[in-house]
Amino acid sequence: MPANFAPSADDMLRFGPETILTIAGTLLMVLDPLFAKKLPRMFGHLSIAALVAAIFAAVAASSVPGLAFSNLLIVDGFGTYFRILVLCIGILAVLSSYMYLEREQAETGEYHALILFSIMGQCVMVTANDLIMIFIGLEISSIATYILAGYLRNDKRNNEAALKYFLLGSFATGFFLYGIAIIYGLTGTTQLGAIRSSLNTPETSLMVAGVAAALMFVGLCFKVSGAPFQVWAPDVYQGAPAPVSAFMATGPKAAAFAIFLRIFLTAFDRIAVSWAPVVWACALASMTIGNFAALTQNNLKRMLAYSSIAHAGYILVALASNSEIGTAAAMFYLGAYALMNLGAFAVIVYISGKGETNLRLEDLAGLGRKQPFTAAMMTVFLLSLIGVPLTGGFFGKFYIFRAALDAHLTWLAVLGLLNSAVAAYYYLRLLVVMYMHEPGEVTNALEAPGPALQAALILPAVGTFFLGILPGTVLSFAQAASSFVK
């Protein structure tokens, strides 16, 4: 153990985004009693400012790559990519929260503070180099999200969602922690690199390591809502406030995938032969269950929940390919997925109305006629979710299935692609309702979206097209970042 615990200046710089988020979150809590009545919108502005500052801090941190705080953290391209990703997700989630909170008259500093804390936890997760740090980050992120899911405390569905998420989530975290304990017992360390070298020595029992990997797999698979641990997702996404569902489906999921990739490709690389087939099966199951269940959904949030399960399946395909190309593909896909999903949820926030009463598919009827701009944006997101070329979703799928074919997972790739054809059906249903049905009560009553929500629609749409037409820049960054420090 190093004798000197005092962090160096570089270490502080590497920890910049987390520091900013923590200070801003605490500040929000303090300001809450002072401004809640007078300037309710200020909390949102403040958290966006904090998130933007954190993005700059993340960029600044990437100028001093390396290990920090006695090897607990690692700032590398991979971590930086995911830090920026979750921070951007945070900004988009906050942007779509303005309208929601105003409508529910629930603007508080607490809400924004929780979002910032959750993102802070995710930033810790994606830059952690040690299982304990990963666990701490995971807990910070999860606990904040549990509370957010039940944010409207007088709403029955909010409470149900929060309780379900909390109970099942803690159970899954327990599995993860148990895995960490076994690994520590086996190797005497919790640092990923050290675990890796320990597993490479002949005297370490790979069987025990496999058990630990399986337990951690259960925990992580739950967090990314991959089958067979996906059952919570539809209920929780449906019950939670719409902007929170958007956030849960993207932020914590991206961070969970980041640690999934980092742990399994770094620490457990040695036993890939045993976990790769399991991931293969989970990927196929997630895609199939998600897509086929989404076919029959009539509730928009539930449909997107099942679609997010299916998308988790696509990303698991990338993980199953167990290669640097696969990692880069997963990174790219998570970026593209976050944009299109947040955009689609922003539209749901827009149409759902006070108390989220308008969540049926038919409530979108005639949106194309009444609100052509919003409908056009939704079309972009849906086409991207289907995977039509020139959108980010297409290149995401393309890279993932290329990685799969590269790794000779031909059948998984073919079945995955067929799955995406099935998925086209339920996304098309939304397009059909928006453009081909006569406007109904809900769409007739809609007013044009405010500036914050417009930004929450335009920014992801621009991003989706950018990733779809010029994917090279992001992908080359992801590829450069995908080689882990081994």
Place this chain on the structure above:
Amino acid sequence: MNLLEILIAVPAAGFLVTLLMPRAQEQFVKLFTLGVSLLVFALSLGLVTGYESGKTGQQFVHNVVWISNPDIHWHVGIDGLSLWLIILSTFLTPIAILISWSYIKKQVKEFFAFLLLLEFGLIGVFAAWDLFLFYTFWEVVLVPMYFLIGIWGHDRRIYAAVKFFLYTMVGSVLMLAAIIYVYTLAGTFDYATILELFRSGRIALNHTQETLLFLAFFLAFAIKVPLFPLHTWLPDAHVEAPTAGSLMLASVMLKMGTYGLVRFCLPMFPIAARENAGWINVLAIIGIIYGALVAMVQPNMKKLVAYSSVSHLGFVVLGIFSFTQMGLDGAVYQMLNHGISTGALFVLVGFLYERRHSLAIKDFGGVATAAPWLAITFLITTLASIGLPMLNNFVGEFLILQGAAQAKFAWTAFAAVGVILSACYMLWMYQRVFFGPLSDDVKHHMPELNMREWACIVPLIVMMVWMGMRTQTFLPAVSETTAQILERTSPAAMVVPAAGSPAVAVALPSVEIAKGGDQNAR
């Protein structure tokens, strides 16, 4: 930016500009999109004049890196095969805009914008020389057509639009898997490079690989053609689509399938293509006869024309998989013919619909008395469609039948039945719609062709006659390209040299007969 790229860019720019226009300015939107499409057509004629015959490979090439990793190129170019299909697209788009002038009453701006987006995708599909780029355009075409059917179609439009989208999507994802697989073997998406790698044997596919890849590509194209029994989306899509949608769908989009077969399936997987030609041709012949028989009993004019397309496209597939110069020439020529004559049929049926607001044959009768010019243009189109000599379809069908006979006489014998049947269903429909007693209902709803309608139909009829009488305008460029494709698929060119000499013996006379067939056709 060369002429070809300008051709791709102008409709895309037109699409974006149209979207930004104010919703209320409907007349201006129409004029603007018409202007853009006419400009594109005028520019596309530059491809014809600039095309140098006798040169092998593509022309108007531009090849730059689009995405560096994986290596995807913006590689466009044309050869004799794509040249005329691009002209067909640019020729029909202004007509599609004109026939929609008064037909489209809601969401006018979006409708005309989508027609330009469609044109962009179609030109791109036929110009792409990079597999990835091809796939991109292939999918882009899907989106505007989905909306054209789904928003502006008839009663069952939503069902038809979704069915259309999903059918195509299933085929395309398998093709995408095959494209990525080819990429993992070849390390590039560039089509010319891939062909060269395959031909030289530097990448040797084993038998299973080649068959599976062939089938993956083939399925995507066969759905689009559509080949029996994958045709069931077509009658729905055609019947429900607005006239412009049916026109573009039948005339150009179906050709994306046959184009894909000629462009990709044959040259990339020659052995598998030849091995599988037998059952494919049987399906094609079943399609010819089945399509014709079903067309005969249709009470709905549009559905009748739609099933006639299944029948006509069966001929094209038969020509392609006859592996003879004449058959292939005929197939490509028939793609263009079908585009013109079936397109014209949809236009004319659209005219009837706008007058009577019905597509049922029984709602008509005696139209020839009320609107003789409409009847005459319809008659010429009908005769072209059933393959009357001097009109365009005759040339294509003749070449295909002759080519198929060189390969296997039985194919011709069965396929020829389709020609006879086509005369039955078309003339019977003509008789019921245009002759017989004129009811008052029809009489009051049947004005003569107006100027706009004349402007739509005359160019089509001119083309029918031109393509029927002056094949040398079109066929030389086609023949050069098909000869190259055929040479690539001939057993002699394959790595296995055993069957070399007999193949040459077969190939040579077929070229001569092809020329003879030309003479006959003129």
